[in-house]
Amino acid sequence: MLKIHHSFILQFLGIFTLMGIIASFVGYFTLKESVISDYEVRLKQEIGLIESTLQYVTDMDRYIAETAPQIGKRITVIASDGTVAAESDANREEMENHANREEVMAAAKGEYGQAVRFSHTIGIDFLYVAKRVVWQGSPYTLRLAVSLQKVLDDFYTLLFRLATVLGLLLLVVVYLAIRMSRKIRYDIAQLSAYLEEISDKNYKAVVKPRYFTEFLQISLLLKNLVKKLAKRERQKRKYTARLRLINKQRNDILSAISHEFKNPIASIVGYAETLYDDPEIDGRIRQRFLQKITANAQKISTMLDRLSLSVKLENNDLAPSYSRFDLCELATECANNITKKYTDRTLEVSCASTFVEADRTMIDLVVTNLLDNAMKYSESAVHLEIHEGMLWVHDRGIGIAAKEIERISSKFYRVEKNTWDNSMGLGLSIVSYILALHGTKLQISSVEGEGSSFGFGITPLLQKPSDTALSAEESEEG
Numbered sequence: 001m002l003k004i005h006h007s008f009i010l011q012f013l014g015i016f017t018l019m020g021i022i023a024s025f026v027g028y029f030t031l032k033e034s035v036i037s038d039y040e041v042r043l044k045q046e047i048g049l050i051e052s053t054l055q056y057v058t059d060m061d062r063y064i065a066e067t068a069p070q071i072g073k074r075i076t077v078i079a080s081d082g083t084v085a086a087e088s089d090a091n092r093e094e095m096e097n098h099a100n101r102e103e104v105m106a107a108a109k110g111e112y113g114q115a116v117r118f119s120h121t122i123g124i125d126f127l128y129v130a131k132r133v134v135w136q137g138s139p140y141t142l143r144l145a146v147s148l149q150k151v152l153d154d155f156y157t158l159l160f161r162l163a164t165v166l167g168l169l170l171l172v173v174v175y176l177a178i179r180m181s182r183k184i185r186y187d188i189a190q191l192s193a194y195l196e197e198i199s200d201k202n203y204k205a206v207v208k209p210r211y212f213t214e215f216l217q218i219s220l221l222l223k224n225l226v227k228k229l230a231k232r233e234r235q236k237r238k239y240t241a242r243l244r245l246i247n248k249q250r251n252d253i254l255s256a257i258s259h260e261f262k263n264p265i266a267s268i269v270g271y272a273e274t275l276y277d278d279p280e281i282d283g284r285i286r287q288r289f290l291q292k293i294t295a296n297a298q299k300i301s302t303m304l305d306r307l308s309l310s311v312k313l314e315n316n317d318l319a320p321s322y323s324r325f326d327l328c329e330l331a332t333e334c335a336n337n338i339t340k341k342y343t344d345r346t347l348e349v350s351c352a353s354t355f356v357e358a359d360r361t362m363i364d365l366v367v368t369n370l371l372d373n374a375m376k377y378s379e380s381a382v383h384l385e386i387h388e389g390m391l392w393v394h395d396r397g398i399g400i401a402a403k404e405i406e407r408i409s410s411k412f413y414r415v416e417k418n419t420w421d422n423s424m425g426l427g428l429s430i431v432s433y434i435l436a437l438h439g440t441k442l443q444i445s446s447v448e449g450e451g452s453s454f455g456f457g458i459t460p461l462l463q464k465p466s467d468t469a470l471s472a473e474e475s476e477e478g
Contacts, residue, residue, distance in 0.1 A: 320359035351386035356461035
């Protein structure tokens with residue numbers, strides 16, 4: 001298969017050669033027609049001169065023999081029956097009857113007759129011009145003929161000159177074609193190198209065609225294509241990373257569920273097997289075992305409810321049901337419920353009556369989770385306060401490393417320390433979702449070894465979302 005620059009040169013040379021051949025044919029026929037037209041005029045003029053002198057001619061053969069060399073033409077006199085009466089260049093006795101010659105018949109009908117044909121007598125092409133004349137009272141046809149060999153000679157001369165010019169032009173064309181071929185190869189090499197870079201996923205490669213606008217347009221199209229490929233590559237990486245994250249989360253879910261469900265299920269199975277194996281067990285022990293089984297089953301149910309709630313919140317399947325209530329009162333109730341679980345611990349509440357517009361059940365879950373985490377991971381007193389537009393839960397526990405703070409509220413995330421247990425990593429995740437639904441967010445500050453503070457701003461809860469939107473619109477119109 002030919003390369004583009006080779007194909008270009010061959011096609012260019014082919015076209016140039018074809019044009020030369022066509023020019024030669026056109027030149028030949030144009031020259032021939034021009035010469036024939038010129039000869040016709042001259043022959044008619046010479047026939048007129050000869051006709052004017054026929055009245056003084058007594059010997060036609062002698063007159064023709066003397067006149068033909070002077071004018072350089074072949075002269076033939078044809079009788080009315082077609083026989084040759086006189087001939088300057090051949091033996092008239094050996095010549096055929098000319099009554100059916102084209103120019104003779106045309107002269108009989110009109111003033112002049114002319115024809116171009118090959119003369120078998122002389123062996124070359126001739127232009128014949130004939131006219132009816134009267135000599136010694138009898139009608140004759142006077143015919144003059146001129147050889148067209150000169151046309152060929154002139155054409156060959158012209159063809160030689162044309163070939164010389166075309167040869168020189170061909171050399172120039174070949175030189176220019178070679179230069180153009182080098183430029184084409186340069187631009188193609190640039191595009192090829194660029195495509196190789198793209199195939200290696202080097203989307204920052206640069207292509208700079210130097211000579212041809214078409215290659216520049218191709219390079220621009222390639223750059224647009226590369227942008228799309230780069231964008232798709234980034235999307236592919238993001239999608240791959242997302243798949244990996246989903247797989248990791250799925251593994252985390254299985255790991256978390258396995259970890260959290262293992263002890264309750266083991267307890268249920270153990271107590272149940274004991275009761276099954278010993279039907280005569282003491283009634284008080286049986287009652288305590290059944291309470292343990294019920295408590296562990298309730299624990300599993302609670303964890304499943306949390307998992308279900310997290311999924312619903314994440315998928316926006318739950319919407320807050322707004323009502324007006326006292327946040328301080330709610331926080332006090334949550335604290336009283338938590339102290340029933342941690343009977344040997346101290347939980348202090350410091351707040352004043354603060355009415356908010358929010359989903360009471362969801363906010364109850366938020367406060368309960370924050371208090372439960374603080375009590376679980378702190379051995380000293382826990383303090384809840386509502387102050388300066390914030391609800392804070394402070395503990396003096398183990399604290400959280402700075403690198404973990406931004407991630408502990410992620411779904412199924414668990415910190416590296418074994419002592420930190422985030423209940424399948426769902427507690428703070430649920431808290432974050434609920435607070436986001438209410439237009440606020442979870443804030444965390446912690447120092448390792450000193451304790452942590454978890455809280456959220458209550459300013460967005462002081463009025464209904466519709467009232468907030470209306471106030472914002474009125475502010476914009478004002």
